[in-house]
Amino acid sequence: MAKWGMTIDLDRCTACQGCVTACQLENNLPPTGPKEAHAGRNYTWMEMIPFEGEGERPKPIERLLPRPCLHCDNPPCVKVCPVGATFKNEEGIVGQIFTRCIGCRYCTTACPYTARYFNWVTPEWPEPMEDHLNPDVSVRSKGVVEKCTLCHHRLQNARDQARAEDRPMRPGEYTPACVEACPTSAMQFGDLSDPESDVSKLAHSRRAYKLLEDLGTEPKVIYLREGE
């Protein structure tokens, strides 16, 4: 069984936010403005986190770190859900059942990475965008929690394609939209359980580290330290 994971190379990342935009279009995230952003009401399954990088200049350098859901192997959000609306499947993807979620927002408060989003209002799209939603991804109702699914619908499509052609799924056939959009190939995606995969090798390189590793959440999105 595959164990899907991602590496993000901070040496290559230019913080262009292409991944953020690609994710929003792919996953039918409603566009929001500064007003919503200021109230904490924007939807960015892939978000740029500001942090202070290391540096010897008078001031440390401001950095941005792309943060999708980290798909923890030990997810704090799954534990607390009272109705099983969020779960970790056998391939390690932490998913959300939008039609079961009661909107108690316990998972959103339990996630140490604040990687979960809540639909405060019914999502709306401006005129032309409304007709160009991704048909593979359901539009969420108001009052439910949503999150990065590692573009799970793409996995289903790739798997269906392989089944139709009566062959096993090939590496690289399933790639989330953010990884696909990255212009500098800073993001790699693949099977962490396959020691020969690119992502596996990078995840075990000397530069690899995990966000808030000491919490023991075991994220499957792994960062590669910059400056080496």
Place this chain on the structure above:
Amino acid sequence: MSASARRPAKPPLTEDAILLEPILHTGPKFYVTVAALLSVISLGVYAYITQYQEGLGVTGLGRPVYWGFYITNFVFFIGISHAGTLISAILRIVGAEWRRTITRSAEVITVMVILFGVGNILIDLGRPDRMLNVIKFGRLESPLLWDVCSITVYLTMSTTYLYLPLIPDIAILRDHTNKYTWLYRVLALGWTGTPRQHKVLEFLIGIMAIIVIPVAVSVHTVVSFVFAMTIQPMWHSAIFGPYFVVGAIFSGIAALICAMALIRWVYGLGEYLKDVHFNNLGLLLLVMCFAWGYFTGSEFLTVFYGNEPAHMSIFWMKFTGPYAVHFWTMVATCFVIPVAILSNKRTRTILGTVIASLCINIGMYLERFIIVVPSLSQPRLPHAENVVYSPTWVEWSILAACFAAFTLLYVLFTKLFPIVSIWEVQEGRENSVAEVTERIQSYLPNAHTPAPERDKVGVGQ
């Protein structure tokens, strides 16, 4: 039918007739009060309808402050609900004779206010239409399910515990009044006051008084577990269970004192709710002040000494940051002011204890608020937007409506049932004086009289 229901053989209530007054006579003040409360409640209902239609976007919540007033209300109201059952049960078990006139008013608080604790959780849901998913797909791994279970048990138990000692009084109402006879006849369960019935009733009350204590403790412990089981800074703390229980009893006693003062004033029950009751409860409140101070001090000192960055950012938010006003007001109203008032015998009067109690209730609401909100405001990962939570008119209206609805239910209860237990007062007058004398004599050296039976059993009275 009505002739048989009226039992003229019963002696009329001469001494305690005043306790039936609120049920028998209703003045214009009552209607004014109800109208005022109903208008506040309708504002809250309007606010909730708005929220139901528009979504939780009408509140001040956002990412990362996903929880605000509603969860604060939930913790606060469940805390208040500890007033009744726990205090009444403890006073019954230790055989405190001064309890007789206050247990009823305490037990009613429990049952009425717990509804608003549960209600606020439901108001907080994004999809209240799916709330039964908690039963359909319930996962016992989630602390919210622990809450569902223990609050359900607690509500059932405390309702039973309110109802049992009410039965003889309902029978008095059935026999002495003409109002709602059908209701009282059904609820009195055929009570005639035979010795056997008394024995069974006192046995059941005794059993319930014991069982309800661990249930009450468990309820507030699992409420704290909702926070403590996560790994969020300043929530993930083993002290939270006992800390919440202590805070609950603390705010519960304060709420009870306020309710008693109101009843005493409105219904002129100065003969029943005397200085001694307020004095004794004031002393109990003083003890809880110190217990609360001890827990709060331990909590903050541990965090400060450990000096972990994630915890410290929350710590400073409370000490000097945007929640400093809340924090220091809480310290003043939960500790400084009540200790000053309650530790002095001259200020431990009815007015003094009521002022201290009002302060404590404000302070405990703030305490719940600064437990819920600051920990969410500073997540471990840095945040692009500095989101500050401030509740909107919807949340304020619903909070006001909860208080108004609780008061309304309480008022309606006093119009249907005696708020001071008549039969327990009578029993005290008729039996307990002799019994207590006998009991005290049995404590003394060279006592010739054997200890009374109830002392060994430890139930009833």
